[in-house]
Amino acid sequence: MSGWRRPTWWAVLLTAAGALLFACLGVWQLHRADEKEALLRRYAAALAAPPVALSVAAGRAPGEGYARVGVRGEFLADRRYLLDNPRHDSRGGVEVYVPLRMPGQPRLLLVDLGLLPGQGGEARPDLPALPSGEQLLQGVYLPPPGHALEMGGDALPGQARWPKTTVYLDLGQLAADLGQPLFPRVLALEPEPASPYQRSTPDFAAMPPSRHRAYAFQWFVFAAAAVVIFVLRHRSRRGGDGEGTP
Template sequence: MTRWRRPAWWSVLLTVAAAALFVRLGLWQLDRAAYKDSLVRRYAAAAVASPIPFGKVAATPPADAFPRVAVRGSWLTDRVYLLDNPHHDARGGVEVYVPLALPGDSRLLLVDLGFLPTAREQAPALPSLPAGEVDLHGLYLPPPGVGLELGGDALAGQAHWPKTTIYLDLGQVAKDLGRPLYPRVLALDANPAARYQREHPFDFSSMPPSRHRAYAFQWFSFAVAVVVIFLVLHRKRRPRRTDIR
C-alpha cells in the first residue's frame, strides 16, 4: 500500500498555481491557433466571393470579414509608398502602395498593388499606372501592423517620391498626403500578367497555427510534470530491509 507524506500548505499552493498557469498558457496558445486558422479560412472565402460596391463597406468595414469590393477612381501616380520591412528581407523587394482618388470624395483609398521583387540595394523599377479613371477589384483589408516603431515618422523627413518606410501607418500617410484616408487598404486581386505578386496578407511564417499547437502541448506537459514532481516528492519511501545474520 502506497503511503504519502503530509505536504506543507505552501507546496500545495505553489503546485496548484504553477499547474494552473501552465494550463492557462496552453489554452491561450490553442486559442491563437484557432484564431489564425479562422483568418486563413475567411481570407480564402473572401478571395473567391463576388465583389460588392465599395461604398457599402467603405467607412465601416465588418470587423470579422474581408469583403471583396469593386471601386472606381483615379491614381495619384506621383504619390507612391514603398514598404520595405523585415518581412521582405529574405526575397528582396518592396510592397507598393498608391493612393486612389474616388470621384467626389475628399478621402483617399490606399491601394496595395502587391509585392515587387527587386535586387538588393537597387531602386525598384515601378510599372507605370494608367491615367484617368480605372475600375479595380480586390479585398478590403486592415493595414499591415506597425509593430514597435522606432525613430518617429519616417515619411515626414523624405522630400522625394516614392517614399520608403519599414512601417505603414495610415495616420502618417494621411498626414503626409494632407488628405484623410479610408480605414483599410485595397489589396488588388492577383493578376498573372502583372509584375506585382499577390501574397497572403497574414504572415504566419514565424508563428504558424501548428507552432501554436506545439507550444500548447509543451505548456500542458509542464502542468503534468509539476503535478508528477509534487507526487514523487511527497511519496513515502519504504524502509530498506536489512539482513540480520
C-alpha cells in the same frame, strides 16, 4: 520504500502558478488558431464573391466580413510606401502600398500592390513602374496590417525622398504625410500571375493556424513538465533521506 515528502508551501504555489500560466498560454494559442482560421475563411469567401462598390464595402459593419470591391482611379505613382518589418525577413523584400485617387472622392484609397521580393544582396528591390491614367482595380477591402510597439515614433516626416520606408503601417500617419484623408481600410489586390508582386494571403495570416497550434502544444508540454518535476522532486527514494529510520 518509496514515499512522499511533504512539499513546502512555496514549492506548491510556484508549481501551481507555473502550470496554470503555461496552460493558459496554450489555450490562448488555440483561440488564436481559431481566429486565424475564421479570418482566412472570410478572406476566401470574399475572393469568391462578386465585387461590390467601395461605398457598399465601406458602409459594412466590421463583423459582416470582408468585401471584394471594384474601383476606378489613378495611382499617385510618386507617393509609394514600402513596408519593411521583421515579418518580411523570412521572405525578403518589401510590401508596396500606393494611394489611389478616385473621381469625385475626397478620400484616397491605399492600395496594397503585394510583396516585392528581394533581389540578392540589394538593400531595396527595384520598383516596377506603375501604369498611368485611370485604372480598374479589383481586390479585397481589408483592415491595414496590425503593428505592435512603435519604436521611435513616426519616421515619415523625416524622409525627404520617395518612396518612403516604414516598419509599421499607421493610416493616420500616412494621411498626415499625404495631406489628404484616407479610407480606414486598404485594398489588397487580387493575385495576378503576370504581376511582379507576390499576392497570396494577407498579412494577418503571416502566422498560420498550424503554427499557433504548435505553440499551444509546447505550452501544454511545459505545464505537464512542471507537474512531473514537482512530483519527482518530492517523491522519497528508498532509504533516501533517512525519515522513518531508527
